[in-house]
Amino acid sequence: MAFKYLFQYLLSVWPLFSQPQPYNASSPSISLAPDACSTCLTTSNVLFASPLDESYAAEYEPYNLRLQYKPIAIAYPTTEDQVSLTVSCAASCGVKVQAKSGGQSFASYSSGGQDGSIVVDLRYLNSISLDPSTNIATVGGGARIGNLAVAIQNAGNRALPLSASPGLGVGGYFTQGGFAYTSRTWGLALDAIRALDLVLANGTKVRATQESNQDLYWACRGACDSFGIAVSFQLKTEPAPPVITNWDFDFSKTITDSVKATDVIFAALNFAYASSQSGSFGIHIGPRRFHIVGQYVGSNEDFSSAMQPFFQHIPEPDKAEALDWSYLDSLRHLDEGNGQTSGLLEIPLPPLPVPGSSRVPLNPYSPHDTFYAKSFVNLQSAALSREAVEESFRKAFSLGQHVYFDWFSSIKLYGGPGSKIAEIPEESSAYGLRKAMFVFENYARTHTGQPPFLNEISDWVENMHRPLEAGCDSSAASPSYADPSLNCSRAHDLYYGPEKTAKLQRIKKAVDPQNLFWNPQGISPDGPNGC
Secondary structure, eight states, X not given: OXXXXXXXXXXXXXXXXXXXXXXXXXXXXXXXXXXXXXHHHHHTTOOEEXXXXXXXXXHHOOSBTTSOOOOSEEEOOSSHHHHHHHHHXXXXXXXXXXXXXXXXXXXXXXXTSSTXXXXXXXXXXXXXXXXXXXXXEEEETTOXXXXXXXXXXXXXXXXXXXXXXXXXXXXHHXXXXXXXXXXXXXXXXXXXXXXEEEEOTTSOEEEEOSSSSHHHHHXXXXXXXXXXXXXXXXXXXXXXXXXXXXXXXXXXXXXXXXXXXXXXXXXXXXXXXXOOOSEEEEEEEETTEEEEEEEESSOHHHHHHHHHHHHTTSOOOSEEEEEEEOHXXXXXXXXXXXXXXXXXXXXXXXXXXXXXXXXXXXXXXXXXXXXXXXXXXXETTSOBOHHHHHHHHHHHHHHTTSOSEEEEEEEEEOOSTTOHHHHSOGGGSSOOOTTEEEEEEEEEEETTSSSOOOXXXXXXXXXXXXXXXXXXXXXXXXXXXXXXXXXXXXXXXXXXOHHHHHHHHHHHHHHOTTOOBOOTTSOOSSSGXXX
């Protein structure tokens, strides 16, 4: 079997040697940016890059190099007013718009999701401040969550439920859910939003809160990319706990087949239904790798007591580590199962453009990967079949060490008694996963993280995903792991459900009837099931 994958890999890369040309995964080449859009942006004094510009080649490359799209222009507003001007320019020349906060959309929707859109890059809207009287943080739509964590800690010893991936942009992270291992204690990042400043399709700016523009406040907490551009957030922070326990139990030598893996997964499931422990954890599986990793909001001693009912139903780990950290250090040292920690949290800020210059300064932070991923959400009301889980991981354990690409599966605990995620009413926002128990993420990438992409990679992920979906009464999917293999209607069913999709469509028709803010899985003002 190993020789089969080697042969397929050599066939896939041979054209690179026989026909030396740059890799391009996008649809057919686009023409140069229309004169009308270029003229409008220039007249509005908005810095932008078009296919004519030297910086464009580096700037249009998305996080996922498997899905490359070419915008007709990438705008770099330095003020909220310039965001409004950019949106108005796009509307005037009939071009679709998508915002780019951190740019780490799995489906490259922050690149437009098609050739020919205008991308609004929010990198310069990255300010962060904390009001000491209210402990509300005001955060620009282009800030990174690692910088946010450091800023609010330094300003007032405050915290938020933030992932250990510091380069994520606040725009996508907060509006699509934003899960962290502290979310069962504090709620999702989305739940911290008290207000959003939005630029709408008509170029106006409004503030959406629970008291004003309530429909937009509801829609943008779960599906904001279809309704406007969030240029600023008001976030309710939490007191930073004095101690957080990071723990990592390694079973890589002990759990070596799908039956043993399923035993541990169901022990975790039974524990989650019975325990109100503070914090969460994830089961991370990869080639020669099986780790359970988590965070507990409290001391090591409290952690050991709270987790004992789980630990007594699983094998002894090959190696166990549980360390007390401060809030910031807990993020710096959190290993989410891949053997790596973030280390430094602060992402370098992009240099400001030179006044009067049309040159876009090089962004010092621009990560890339070449991958295929799918999510499966096990809802609390839906029984998960043991046979389905075994089948999902059978091939992974038998062949996973011999394939010529990298892969992992991550299973994260969302629900259970006392989870703040589930306590918040389902109807409070467009977010559709309040009743999630576990969220599975199956992910595979080229070995180098660069193209070319092999079809076997997507087949591998689909083969892990298919038994889970077939072996569950009902399921959902996470828009945080946007899956472009889903058609629009299916994506809406899995992300939001029919009732929320219908409400989202009504709001869309009222605020963006021309469907200016578009991506392949966005909400449409017309058409069946929001498509």
